[in-house]
Every structure is written in structure tokens, then in C-alpha cells.
Amino acid sequence: MVKDQEFLISKASYCLDLAKKMGATDASVTVGHSISETVNFRNKSLEASDRSDGLGLSIETYLGKKRSSISSSNLLDENIKTLIEKCFETTKITPEDEFNSLPDKNLLAKQISSLNLYDETRFENDKKIKYLKDLEESASSDNQIINTESSFTENKSNFILANSDGFCDGYKTSSFTASCVTVAKDENSMERDYEFSSKRHLSDIKQATDLGNKAAKQTISKLSPKKIGSEKISIIFDKRISKGMLSAFASAISASAIARGTSFLKDKIDQQVFANSINVIDKPDIIKGMGSQNFDSEGVNSNTLQLIENGILKNYLVDTYNGKKLNLKSNGRSGGTTNLYFEKGNISYEDLMKKNSRSLYITETIGHGSNLVTGDYSVGATGFLVEDGEFKFPVNEITIAGNFKDMFKNIILANDLEFEYSVNSPTMMIQGMTVAGK
Amino acid sequence: MSNFFNKSDLTRQDADKIVSDTLNNCDDGELYLEESKSESILLDDNKIKSSNYSSDLGFGFRAISNEVVAYSYSNEISKDSLKNSSENLKSTLKSIKGTYNHEIPKSNKKFYKDINPIEQKTLDSKLEVLNKVNEFLRKKDGSVKQVTASFAGEQKSIEIIRSGGESLTDVRPLIRFNVTVMLEKNGRKETGVYGIGGRQSYDDYLKNDNWKNVCEEAFRIASVNLESKPAPAGEMKVVLGPGWPAILIHEAIGHGLEGDFNRKKTSAFHNLMGEKVASDGVTIVDDGTIDNRRGSLTIDDEGTPTERTVLIENGILKNFMQDRHNARLMNTRSTGSGRRENYRHIVLPRMRNTMMLSGNQTQDEMIKSVDKGIFAVSFGGGQVDITSGKFVFNCTEAYEINNGKIGSPIKGATLIGDGPSILKEVSMVGNDMMLDPGIGTCGKAGQGVPVGVAQPSILINKMTVGGTKL
Numbered sequence: 001m002v003k004d005q006e007f008l009i010s011k012a013s014y015c016l017d018l019a020k021k022m023g024a025t026d027a028s029v030t031v032g033h034s035i036s037e038t039v040n041f042r043n044k045s046l047e048a049s050d051r052s053d054g055l056g057l058s059i060e061t062y063l064g065k066k067r068s069s070i071s072s073s074n075l076l077d078e079n080i081k082t083l084i085e086k087c088f089e090t091t092k093i094t095p096e097d098e099f100n101s102l103p104d105k106n107l108l109a110k111q112i113s114s115l116n117l118y119d120e121t122r123f124e125n126d127k128k129i130k131y132l133k134d135l136e137e138s139a140s141s142d143n144q145i146i147n148t149e150s151s152f153t154e155n156k157s158n159f160i161l162a163n164s165d166g167f168c169d170g171y172k173t174s175s176f177t178a179s180c181v182t183v184a185k186d187e188n189s190m191e192r193d194y195e196f197s198s199k200r201h202l203s204d205i206k207q208a209t210d211l212g213n214k215a216a217k218q219t220i221s222k223l224s225p226k227k228i229g230s231e232k233i234s235i236i237f238d239k240r241i242s243k244g245m246l247s248a249f250a251s252a253i254s255a256s257a258i259a260r261g262t263s264f265l266k267d268k269i270d271q272q273v274f275a276n277s278i279n280v281i282d283k284p285d286i287i288k289g290m291g292s293q294n295f296d297s298e299g300v301n302s303n304t305l306q307l308i309e310n311g312i313l314k315n316y317l318v319d320t321y322n323g324k325k326l327n328l329k330s331n332g333r334s335g336g337t338t339n340l341y342f343e344k345g346n347i348s349y350e351d352l353m354k355k356n357s358r359s360l361y362i363t364e365t366i367g368h369g370s371n372l373v374t375g376d377y378s379v380g381a382t383g384f385l386v387e388d389g390e391f392k393f394p395v396n397e398i399t400i401a402g403n404f405k406d407m408f409k410n411i412i413l414a415n416d417l418e419f420e421y422s423v424n425s426p427t428m429m430i431q432g433m434t435v436a437g438k
Numbered sequence: 439m440s441n442f443f444n445k446s447d448l449t450r451q452d453a454d455k456i457v458s459d460t461l462n463n464c465d466d467g468e469l470y471l472e473e474s475k476s477e478s479i480l481l482d483d484n485k486i487k488s489s490n491y492s493s494d495l496g497f498g499f500r501a502i503s504n505e506v507v508a509y510s511y512s513n514e515i516s517k518d519s520l521k522n523s524s525e526n527l528k529s530t531l532k533s534i535k536g537t538y539n540h541e542i543p544k545s546n547k548k549f550y551k552d553i554n555p556i557e558q559k560t561l562d563s564k565l566e567v568l569n570k571v572n573e574f575l576r577k578k579d580g581s582v583k584q585v586t587a588s589f590a591g592e593q594k595s596i597e598i599i600r601s602g603g604e605s606l607t608d609v610r611p612l613i614r615f616n617v618t619v620m621l622e623k624n625g626r627k628e629t630g631v632y633g634i635g636g637r638q639s640y641d642d643y644l645k646n647d648n649w650k651n652v653c654e655e656a657f658r659i660a661s662v663n664l665e666s667k668p669a670p671a672g673e674m675k676v677v678l679g680p681g682w683p684a685i686l687i688h689e690a691i692g693h694g695l696e697g698d699f700n701r702k703k704t705s706a707f708h709n710l711m712g713e714k715v716a717s718d719g720v721t722i723v724d725d726g727t728i729d730n731r732r733g734s735l736t737i738d739d740e741g742t743p744t745e746r747t748v749l750i751e752n753g754i755l756k757n758f759m760q761d762r763h764n765a766r767l768m769n770t771r772s773t774g775s776g777r778r779e780n781y782r783h784i785v786l787p788r789m790r791n792t793m794m795l796s797g798n799q800t801q802d803e804m805i806k807s808v809d810k811g812i813f814a815v816s817f818g819g820g821q822v823d824i825t826s827g828k829f830v831f832n833c834t835e836a837y838e839i840n841n842g843k844i845g846s847p848i849k850g851a852t853l854i855g856d857g858p859s860i861l862k863e864v865s866m867v868g869n870d871m872m873l874d875p876g877i878g879t880c881g882k883a884g885q886g887v888p889v890g891v892a893q894p895s896i897l898i899n900k901m902t903v904g905g906t907k908l
Contacts, residue, residue, distance in 0.1 A: 042702070048507040049530040051523070052782060054496075055513055071492040073513035076445075083493065090489055093561055097485045125530070147704050183704050183825050190706060192825035225826075230672040230908055260483050260584055262620055262629070325483075366821040367830035369852045369904075373620065373627050378669075378852040378904045380821070380830035397828050399852045399904025401671065434906045436671035436854075 002172065003033040003055070008160035009168065011057065011075055016164055018081060019061050022088045026062035026102050028163035028298070031055075031075075036155040039125055041132040043148055044140065049125060061087050065096040099324040102298075107330055108167050109295035109302075116288050118156075118172040119201040128152040131178065131208045139182050139212030144220050146190075147183040150212075152176075154202075167299040175290070176202045180211050184219040191394075193219035193363075198421070200288045218363070221384075225394040228385060228437045234359040235400060235433050236352065236386065241362050242342075242428035243421065245411075246280065248404065250337045250423075252372045253307065253315075255322030264375035264405060265313065273313045274408045277345065280308035282317075284338035291339040291422030295332060302332025307340075311409075341424040345413030349427050352414045354389035360435060361386050362400065375404040395437075402433040439552070439609055440473040440595035445495070446516040453520065454603040460501060460524040461601040465536035466762055467501040467527075469599040470739065471515065472781040476592040477556050481568035483584065489561070498781040501527040502763055503534040509784050538601050539766070545743035549727055549734045550637035552609040554593040558639045564589050567649055575619055575653050581664070582657070583627070584620035589613070589640065594780075598741040606741035611637050612732065612888060614877060615644065617656045623664050630660030631834070635876040637730045643876075659816065659835050662847045669851035669905025670838070675811030676853065676898045677804045677839065681872035682816060684893035687722060688792050688880065689820035689829040690857040691715075695749050695757075696882075697764035697775070697787040699824050706827035706858045707755065715755045716861030719797045722750040724759055726774055726790035732876040733791035733890035737774070740785055744774035749792075750861070761787040779885035789880060791890035797867025801895040804866050806842040812903055813837045813844055814853070827857035830904075852904035860898065868895030 008031045019027035033055050040048040058071035061084070070087040072079065132150050139148045153176070160170035179196035195215040197206035237245070249265075257263035265273060274280070284293050284302040296302050298320055305315050318326070319334030347355075362383040369379040378401035384391040407430050414427040443450045453469060461467045472495070479489045496513035499520065508530035510523035571587040591613045598606040614635035621628055632655040634643050678686060699705035707715070716722075726735045726744025735744045740762050748756050760768070761776030764787055777788040805813060813836065820831030830852050838845035871894040880889040 042505075046506050046530075048509065048784070049526075050508075050784065051510040051526050053512045053514075053519075054782065068489045068491075070490065072494065074493060074495045079493070083491075086491060090491065090561060093565075094489055095486050095565070097487075147702055149702075190704075190825050192704070192823065227902075232908065261622075262584060262627075364823075366823060366828070367832055367852050367854075368819045368821070369830075369832050369850075371850055373629050374849075376850055378832070378850065378906075380828065380852055380854040380904070382823075382826075382828070396826060397854055397856060397902065399671075399830070399854050399902060401669075401851065401904050401906045403906075434671050434908065436902050436904045438673055438902075 002035050002156040002158045005158070005160065005170065008033065008158060008170065012160045012162040012168065014077065015057065015059050015080060015084060016162055018084050019059065019088065020164060022084065024061040024088055025064055026164045027060060028102060029057060029059045030159060030161050031057045032157065032159035034155065034157040036153060037125065038151055038153040039128040039132060040151045041136055041149065044133065044136045046129060059084060059087060061091050062100065063091045065098055065100050066091050066094045067097070067100040068094050099321050101320065102163050102165055103300045103320045103330055105165050107300045109169065109299060112169060112171065112294045115285060115292045115294065117200050117292055119174045121202045123154050123176065123202055135178065135180055135208035135212040137212070138209040139180055139216045142216055142220060144184045144186060144223065145182050145216050146185045148180065150180040152178050161299050163299060169299070171294065174200055176205050178205055178211060180215040182215045182219045184223055186223045188224040191219055191222040193222060198290060200290065204288070222382065222394045225396040227397045228395055228435065230436045230438065232432060233435055234356045234429055234431045236359055236361045237428040238361065238363045239425060239427055241365055242425040243423045245428065246340050246342065246423050246425055248370045248372065249280070250317065250340060253317055254336070255316050255318040255326055255328065257372060258316050259322045259325040262373050264372060268313045271313060272311050274308050274311040275411050276311035278308055278311050278411055278413070279306065279343040281306055281343060282337045282340045286339045286419065289339045291337065293338050297335035300330045300332040300334065302338060305331060339422055341417065342413055342426060344415045344417035344426050347412065347414055349414045349416045350389065352412065352427060352429055353386055355429065357388060359386045360395065361391065377402050377404055377407065398435055398437040400433055400435055407433065439607055442471040442515060442597055448515055448517045448520060452517050453599055456520050456524050457599050458601045458603065460527055461538055463534050463536055464501045464503050464531065464538060465766065466539055468740065470498045470781055471597045472496060472594065474592060474594040474780065475554065475556060478588060478590045479564055479568065480588045481572055482586045484572060486565060486568065494780065496781040499523040499527060500784065501531055503531045503536050505767060506531060507763065507784060511781050540602055542600070542741055543743055547743065548736045550611060550730050553611050553639060555591040555611045555613045555639045556593060559641060567644065571617055571649055571653055574650065575657060578657060581621040581623045582619060583622045586618040588616045591640065606737055608736050613640050613643065615640065615652065617652050619656045619660050621660045621664055626664055628660050628663035630656040630658065630663065632656040632659065633875060633877040636732050637734060662835055666847040666849045668907040669848040670903055670907050671905045673900050673902050675808045676901045677808060677811065677813045678896050678898065679815040680868060680870045680893060680895050682874040682891065683814060684792065684794060684874065684891035685817055685820050685878065686831055687794050687893055688789060688889070688891050689822040689831060690855060690860050691722060692789045692792045693822050693824055694827065694857050695759055697758045697760040697768065700758050701764045701768050705824050710755050710858070713755055714753050715858060716750050716753040717864045718753050719867050720750060720753050720861055720864055721795045722793065723748050723795065724789055724792045728791055731791050731873070731890045732878065732888045733789070735790060738776045739778045740772065740776040742772045742774040742776060744790060747773040759787050759789065761785050777887050779887055783885045786882060786885065788882060788887055789889050791892065793892035794894065796869050796871040796894045798869055799866040801868055801870060804868065804895060804897040805839060805844060807897065808839045809841055811839045812848065813839050822857060828854060829857050830854045848905065854902045854904060863899040864896050865899050866897040870894045
């Protein structure tokens with residue numbers, strides 16, 4: 001069983017009391033416990049089981065404007081004492097930083113509403129095994145599939161965040177994740193693809209057979225790919241890739257990147273950065289949401305933020321430290337976005353596919369090709385050539401490149417938004433990018 | 439060396455007994471105990487932004503029967519906790535009948551010293567170096583707008599207890615020193631990054647004010663990029679510089695030669711053993727035995743001494759990299775390549791220091807032979823799709839080559855290629871093999887481990903460059 005609130009609060013209070021006793025002017029502590037159990041299958045038989053049980057704590061101590069931190073997985077009182085002593089000794093010789101402080105008291109979360117993030121259902125390993133058997137049975141039904149690997153993970157976590165201004169709160173969360181990776185082979189090629197489902201509640205997980213069928217179908221469709229020539233072409237990003245654009249955007253508007261001046265979106269508040277049909281929202285209070293939270297990692301209340309309104313940048317993601325630097329109040333985004341999404345567009349998926357007589361549909365990208373300082377983007381890609389709204393043939397060993405500043409202004413979104421993950425996007429088209437191939 | 443048996447009610451005798459009882463009917467497995475101490479100190483935006491210290495302690499208990507691996511970990515080292523894990527393993531491996539393989543090779547060689555780098559340099563003197571870096575770079579040139587510098591240090595002690603009570607231990611120091619600088623000129627911003635590190639004390643790397651060289655290199659890369667033009671798009675010849683660009687070898691070839699992917703036949707290389715996979719003159723080894731290198735290990739995380747494994751010899755595929763589990767299932771021996779990020783993770787076959795050895799040609803000859811192509815000197819990172827064999831890496835410093843001469847610097851672009859065929863496109867191998875500066879971390883299945891790479895300059899006949907200029 002995951003440790004209860006009482007145990008975590010007692011450890012957190014012990015840390016805060018000790019830090020105060022040693023002379024810290026302020027302190028904050030997070031104590032967490034997480035249990036996770038995974039079963040792995042390969043080619044329809046059990047391959048591995050894995051159980052993890054982990055406690056952890058992290059403490060920050062302040063001496064006026066000096067701050068340092070420690071973290072440990074060893075929660076024995078004796079060890080905690082040694083670590084806090086070390087932490088406080090380090091704090092004393094760390095230089096002052098005028099922006100160091102606990103969050104403003106009046107911004108701290110006050111009432112915690114239930115977001116239904118915890119499902120206490122225990123999915124025994126035998127049931128996981130049954131699920132994975134069904135999944136792999138359907139994934140391997142086509143004889144072009146030569147390898148299937150799948151896993152089911154159940155996780156239960158609990159945490160307490162406490163600081164010396166009296167904040168002390170936390171809550172349990174759970175997650176259930178099923179995933180499947182399949183390999184298909186024909187005389188010309190061997191290809192891999194995947195499908196997964198991750199939810200707070202067990203009952204919301206996709207059917208095993210659906211997951212298996214989908215992974216297999218996607219993999220088989222990639223067989224015998226061709227390389228295309230280098231050209232400018234409209235690119236359609238599958239939902240699983242288009243959400244990555246949002247993640248890149250979120251990194252570029254973090255207060256830390258803005259304060260350091262290392263973002264291509266610095267000084268762009270109230271300016272047009274996306275096409276004017278685009279709205280981006282970060283909503284922390286979605287019931288059962290994968291990114292939902294009652295407060296951020298500093299205890300600050302987080303409300304829904306409209307980040308982009310009609311293409312115009314309205315907000316950065318602000319934490320206490322960088323907020324003070326930028327003269328902005330924290331908006332409860334220490335630790336990043338919560339449930340981030342593009343509002344859906346007003347064109348159907350089918351119409352988006354037919355919008356150009358010829359376009360490239362991308363299902364996977366590889367490489368770390370996003371430069372958030374300059375906005376330059378260049379990644380390896382896999383997908384399909386689309387003609388007149390139909391997939392013609394699979395494409396690989398190409399790259400796609402552009403600059404986010406131009407790409408964001410040329411986005412067209414379909415109306416097929418779904419809330420599956422903590423970052424969600426409809427299918428997306430960007431015109432005028434460069435493909436490098438033959 | 440950490441003593442794992444003075445922390446709670448768990449004695450060595452208890453542990454031996456539980457391990458032997460649990461693994462009695464298994465084919466393999468062990469109890470892995472780990473204590474790590476680590477620090478990170480970061481200067482950013484003119485200030486010491488953070489100083490963090492962490493300590494971590496825990497065990498991972500593994501039992502293997504035929505193809506099934508059962509694993510359980512906890513960060514509570516106690517008799518109860520170990521017994522719970524044992525029950526958990528037994529419940530997965532019901533009704534098994536294996537024969538425990540007690541054999542494990544031994545060696546007295548050590549490739550680094552038992553030191554704790556964190557304690558070998560005072561916090562004050564670390565802060566002083568970081569502040570000097572900041573001052574030095576900001577004074578150097580008016581275009582310097584941001585400086586980030588960091589120290590990261592770690593000492594990891596491990597003990598492996600096998601069935602029958604055999605114990606194997608290792609103490610692993612690791613440090614890294616990194617500088618990032620951002621320049622701004624005429625409205626353009628570019629960054630340069632450089633770092634050094636390995637398994638010695640901080641001062642071994644910082645003697646003779648070596649931090650200045652790190653600053654100069656980061657500054658130089660950023661300055662080059664300020665002048666960069668859009669990169670070309672399409673297939674062309676590529677000359678790679680020596681040292682760190684060997685992450686091409688790591689991504690394109692290395693991962694595909696790891697035992698697990700080949701046992702499962704999901705690697706593009708699985709049916710190519712003994713076949714020609716590279717041009718004549720191409721020899722690639724994976725070596726865990728180079729003194730003090732970031733990717734070196736005295737023993738791997740299963741207790742096997744590491745070695746120098748020849749992967750490709752003069753173009754012919756000779757060996758895969760193996761841990762005990764995959765080696766047993768493929769009827770071969772472990773190459774000492776079984777690694778894990780920490781006690782929370784299972785062992786996987788991984789790379790150590792992956793190196794392409796020198797040939798006889800010069801970089802000059804390579805450049806002169808290219809009419810139109812690029813010269814890539816440094817990279818950010820890479821990734822590979824093991825199954826299709828396609829891999830990418832991102833240039834952080836590269837130049838055009840026109841008519842045998844190096845031209846303008848070009849913007850960061852992704853290069854993409856095909857792993858099984860790329861080494862057949864190598865037409866010249868340089869005489870200038872160089873090790874990387876000690877900064878690599880390899881990711882696989884969510885686990886990061888420190889690695890090294892090395893190569894001479896090489897000429898590749900054909901690769902796709904992912905620029906924007908058609």
C-alpha cells in the first residue's frame with residue numbers, strides 16, 4: 001500500500017522543525033512515496049515483472065536570500081538529520097540571490113477540490129497477464145508481424161508538500177499504462193511502430209485488442225518505405241507528433257528561458273506568434289486529467305491560462321523565482337504546464353488531407369532538432385506521401401526542417417482534438433517546410 | 439566502500455541466505471546494493487542558481503528463469519524489505535526448475551581510483567571557479583549575453599551478492615564540468631556548449647586553469663554559429679571531424695549491436711554476424727578498460743570485468759555486446775556490457791567507450807576530394823530506430839565544402855542515414871583518432887548511463903543533410 005498522508009506529514013514536519021532549529025529562516029520540503037508494478041510480455045509469453053517501491057524527499061533551506069537543496073531516498077531520521085545539517089552548512093556559504101524566496105503566501109492554494117486523480121483499484125499481475133495475452137494475440141494475428149513486446153504498468157503515488165509558511169498539502173494519484181511495440185517484416189524492410197494508453201483510472205484504459213490491432217496495422221503500413229526527393233511541401237503532422245509542437249512552445253515560454261533571454265519568444269507578449277485562428281490553453285482542473293494538479297510544485301494555486309489567444313501570446317509560464325526576476329506574479333506553473341492543448345480547428349481531418357493535391361503525412365520524428373534560442377527545427381522523419389487525400393506509400397530516411405517562428409504562423413488545425421494525454425493537439429498542417437531526401 | 443549491513447537489521451548472513459534461497463532454482467540473478475552521493479552546482483545568469491546534494495541508497499533483486507526476468511527494488515535496505523522482494527520474485531517465477539550458473543570471470547585490474555570527488559574539492563573553491571568562468575567570458579566580448587557553468591560530481595558504491603554468497607564490489611567516481619555561452623550580435627542569438635569530465639577528481643581536469651580552455655571552446659563554437667548560413671538540403675558527401683562526432687558510430691552501429699535487440703531479432707544487424715557491414719579499413723571496438731574514461735568500468739553491473747570487445751574488424755561484423763542474460767540465451771559469453779542507471783532499473787547490454795580506430799589518411803585529403811558537401815565538427819545528440827536502422831544526429835558546428843575547400847559555417851541541421859549501410863559508404867579513414875572530452879550520456883529504455891566515443895576523421899560518400907536550402 002502507498003504510505004498515507006499521516007506518515008508523509010510526520011516526515012515533512014520533522015524536516016521543517018529540524019531546519020528551523022538549526023537556524024534556517026525558511027524551508028520547504030516534499031516527501032513522496034510511489035509503488036509501481038510492471039509486467040512485460042514478448043511474443044505472447046511473460047518476459048519480465050518489475051516491482052518498485054520508492055520513498056523520496058527533497059528539502060530546500062533558506063538563510064535570508066541564500067538557498068540550497070538536498071534530496072534523498074533514505075528516510076531514516078538519523079540520515080535526514082545528517083543531510084539537513086549538510087544542506088544548511090551549504091546554504092551558509094552559498095551567495096545571496098535577491099530573487100530567492102518561498103512563494104507569496106496569498107498565492108498558495110487554499111481549497112483543494114477533488115479532481116478524481118486516484119483510482120484505488122488493484123489490478124493484480126494475473127489480470128495484467130491476461131490483458132497482455134489478449135493484446136499480443138491481436139497484435140500478432142497478421143503473419144507479417146514478427147515480434148511483439150508489450151507491458152502493463154500500475155502506479156500509485158502519494159506526496160506531501162510543506163513549507164515554513166504553513167503550507168502543508170498533498171494527494172494521491174494513480175496511473176495505469178498499457179503499451180505495445182510491434183515489428184513487421186517483408187522482403188524489403190523491417191519496421192517498428194507502437195500504440196499505448198495511459199489513464200488515471202483503470203476502467204478508462206483502451207481495450208487490449210484495440211491497442212494490439214492498431215499497433216500492428218500501423219507497423220504493417222510502414223513496410224517497404226521509399227525515400228523521396230528534396231522539396232518544399234505541406235506537412236501534415238499526426239496527432240502524436242503535433243502535440244510535440246506544443247511542448248516545444250511551452251519550453252520557449254517558460255519564465256526561466258525568458259528571464260535568461262534564451263528563447264525565441266522573449267519579449268513577444270501581446271504579439272502575434274501563431275496564425276490568428278490558433279488558441280492554446282493550459283487547464284489544470286480537468287477531472288481525471290493526466291496533467292491535472294491542485295497546485296504547482298511550490299504550492300501555488302494554478303488556474304486555467306489562455307497562453308495564445310487568436311494567435312497572440314498572452315502569458316508566460318511563471319514560477320516564483322523567475323517571476324520575481326521578470327516582475328511577474330507566479331501563475332502556478334513551477335514544474336511546467338498541466339493539461340496543455342490547442343483548441344480544435346474548424347476543418348475536418350478529411351478536408352485537411354485533401355487541402356493540397358500532394359502533401360507529406362508524418363507519424364514519427366527522431367532526433368533532438370529543436371533549437372529554442374533561434375527557433376530552428378530539423379528532425380529525422382517517417383510517414384506517408386499523401387495524394388488527393390489518400391496515403392500513397394510509406395516514406396522514410398528524410399528530414400523535415402523550418403523555423404518555429406514561421407511554422408507557428410502557418411499552422412492549420414483539424415477539428416479532431418481528443419483529451420488523451422497531458423498535452424493534446426488535433427491533426428496539424430504546416431505549409432512551406434523543407435524536406436531533405438534524395 | 440559502503441557497508442550495506444550496518445544500516446538496519448539486515449546482516450550479511452541474512453542477505454546471503456535470502457539470496458541463495460530465492461535463486462536456488464533459477465538460471466541466474468543477484469542482489470545489487472547501491473549507495474550513491476551526488477552534487478550539482480550551477481551558475482546561471484550571473485548567480486549561483488542552485489547547489490544540490492543528494493544521497494541515494496537501495497537494492498535491486500533479480501531472478502532469471504529461462505527467458506523471464508523478475509525484478510524488485512526498494513530504497514529500504516532491511517530484512518523485511520528484502521524478504522518482500524524475494525516473495526515477489528518467487529510469485530512471478532512459479533514452478534521453475536533452473537540450474538544456477540555460478541561462473542563469473544575475475545580480474546584484479548582497476549580502471550579508476552576509489553575516490554569521492556565531491557569531498558576532494560571544497561564548495562568554496564568550486565564556487566570560485568564558476569564565478570571566474572562567468573567573469574572571464576563576460577569580459578571577453580561584448581556579445582556575451584548569457585553564461586551557464588556547472589559542476590556535477592558523483593560517487594557510486596555497489597555490491598553484487600550472488601547465490602552462494604559470492605560478493606563483488608566497485609566504487610565509481612564521475613565528474614563533469616560544463617560551460618554554455620550565448621552570444622547576441624545584430625539581433626542574432628547563438629549558443630556554444632563545451633564540457634569535460636571522467637572518473638577522476640575535479641582538479642585533475644582543471645589543472646593549469648584548464649577551465650579557460652573550456653570557456654574558449656564554448657565561445658568559439660557560438661561565434662562560428664553567429665556567422666552561419668542556412669544549411670543545404672539533400673544527399674551529399676560528409677566529412678566528420680575526429681572525437682565526439684563518433685556519436686554517429688554510437689547511434690548508427692552501436693545500438694544495433696547490443697545483444698538484446700539481436701536475440702529478439704529486432705535489430706537490422708541480427709542476421710549479419712560474420713558478414714561485411716563496413717568498408718575495408720573500418721574497425722570498431724567497445725572498450726570498458728581505458729583508465730579514468732567516462733564510459734569505463736572495472737566491473738559491469740552484473741559483476742563481470744569489462745573488456746575491449748571487437749565489434750567490427752576490417753569491415754566484418756565480429757561480436758555483439760552482451761550481458762549475462764542475453765549471452766546465456768544466445769549461447770555465448772558476457773562481454774562485461776551489462777549496465778543499469780541505478781538500482782531502480784534492470785540490467786541491459788549497453789555500450790561503454792565505442793571507438794572507430796585510425797586508418798592512414800589525412801583530414802586534408804578528405805576535404806580536398808569533396809566538390810560539394812559538408813564538414814561536421816561537433817554534434818548535439820543523436821537517436822536511432824533500431825529496427826529500420828535509420829539514425830539521426832544534430833550538427834552544432836558544421837561548414838560547407840565547395841570544390842575541395844572549407845566554406846561558410848552552416849546552421850544546425852539534422853543528418854539522417856541508414857545504420858547497416860552507412861559504414862559501407864565510408865571511403866576514407868583518417869590517422870587522427872581522438873577520444874571525446876568525456877561528456878556523453880546514452881539513453882535506452884528510459885535509463886541513462888555515462889559513455890564515451892572516439893573516432894578519426896572520416897569521409898562518408900553519401901548522407902542526407904536536413905537543411906532548409908534547396
